[in-house]
Amino acid sequence: xxxxxxxxSVRRMSLVGAFACLAFxxxxxxxxxxxxxxxxxxxxxxxxxxxxxxxPALAADCLAEGKAWAxxxxxxxxxxxxxxxVLFRNGAWSFERKYTVGSVVDGRYVSVVRSDYMDTGGxxxxxxxxxxxxxxTANRRISIRPFFTETADDGPTMKAMVKAVIIxxxxxxxxxxxxxxxxxxxxxxxxxxxxxxxxxxxxPSTVAGKSSGLTFHYPPYAVGxxxxxxxxxxxxxxxxxPYLTPEGASIFAGARPKGDDDQQ
Numbered sequence: 001x002x003x004x005x006x007x008x009s010v011r012r013m014s015l016v017g018a019f020a021c022l023a024f025x026x027x028x029x030x031x032x033x034x035x036x037x038x039x040x041x042x043x044x045x046x047x048x049x050x051x052x053x054x055x056p057a058l059a060a061d062c063l064a065e066g067k068a069w070a071x072x073x074x075x076x077x078x079x080x081x082x083x084x085x086v087l088f089r090n091g092a093w094s095f096e097r098k099y100t101v102g103s104v105v106d107g108r109y110v111s112v113v114r115s116d117y118m119d120t121g122g123x124x125x126x127x128x129x130x131x132x133x134x135x136x137t138a139n140r141r142i143s144i145r146p147f148f149t150e151t152a153d154d155g156p157t158m159k160a161m162v163k164a165v166i167i168x169x170x171x172x173x174x175x176x177x178x179x180x181x182x183x184x185x186x187x188x189x190x191x192x193x194x195x196x197x198x199x200x201x202x203x204p205s206t207v208a209g210k211s212s213g214l215t216f217h218y219p220p221y222a223v224g225x226x227x228x229x230x231x232x233x234x235x236x237x238x239x240x241x242p243y244l245t246p247e248g249a250s251i252f253a254g255a256r257p258k259g260d261d262d263q264q
Contacts, residue, residue: 035067041077041088044070044095051101051110057139058110062099062132069097069116087121094119099132103204105211106251109142110134111201113217128219129230131199144200144214147248148240151194157243158192161235165190165197165216168233169223181224189222198222203234207254213237232261 033045034053046066053059073095081088095118102111112132119125135142148157166187173182190197198216205212213236220226237244237252244252 034063035070037070037074038092039074040092041081042074042093042095044073045097046070047096047098049098049100051104052099052112055110055134055136058112058134058136061134061141062112062114066097066099070095073118090121093121094125102131102201102215103211105202105205106209108136109202109211109251110136113201124226126220127230129199129217131201131217133200133202143194144202145194147245147251148243149245150243153191153193155192157240158194158197160240160243161197161214162190162192164235164239165233168216168235169218169231172231172233173224173228176228178224178228181228186223198233202251203256204260205252205254206257210253211237211251212254212256213252214240234261 031047034048035046037044046063046069048059048062048066052062073093077088077093096116098115100113100115102113104110110133112134114130114132116128116130117125118127133142133144134140143151145151151157169187170179170182173179198218201215201217202211203213203215213234216233216235218231218233220229223231234256236256241249241252
């Protein structure tokens with residue numbers, strides 16, 4: 001082959017390869033699940049992000065929970081298949097759980113967002129979201145209670161939180177042009193208690209090592225119809241300043257970084 005023709009051929013092959021990578025991004029190696037179950041009834045996967053894997057205690061905690069979740073779904077699918085095989089006419093049910101670090105505050109408090117995806121052959125897949133607040137010093141899950149002087153049900157702190165959450169949700173709904181669902185009916189399940197206000201994380205901050213406030217995470221249907229998807233309500237720490245303990249006051253400062261709301 002003539003040298004010029006050979007070079008032209010190589011260039012063409014390089015271009016073809018480049019376009020193939022662009023056209024088929026799925027050709028890149030997919031991340032391997034950290035736990036999985038796959039059979040005729042169910043395909044369930046659990047994923048931990050790299051930041052979680054770097055902490056052995058946190059990784060073990062999340063993985064144990066994820067495996068138990070996958071196993072429960074396997075048992076439920078097996079039971080349903082025995083009772084009504086038609087439910088599996090389109091194939092196995094799909095489940096996926098991802099654990100992702102949202103922030104690390106004071107080098108100690110790790111906020112983890114747990115995102116679930118479920119497809120059981122219904123009209124559409126479903127999703128859910130929950131959170132974990134991990135204390136690296138104690139190597140255990142904790143709540144936000146230590147950061148506030150009181151968190152009694154229907155107490156002043158929780159009432160202030162609910163009020164701030166609703167304000168934040170209304171702002172977000174206005175951005176999405178879905179203000180018609182910013183109603184008491186859609187917010188009726190939000191209660192001034194830690195168990196009913198929503199899954200919470202410590203928001204990152206423009207000040208290193210600090211938190212700019214609380215973010216509350218809501219899956220579809222929680223505060224709006226399915227088509228609106230998930231919501232995240234941000235409450236700045238200044239709103240809750242009157243209710244902070246010395247420990248709480250020590251971890252909050254700064255503002256929410258630009259781009260943090262991209263998770264919406």
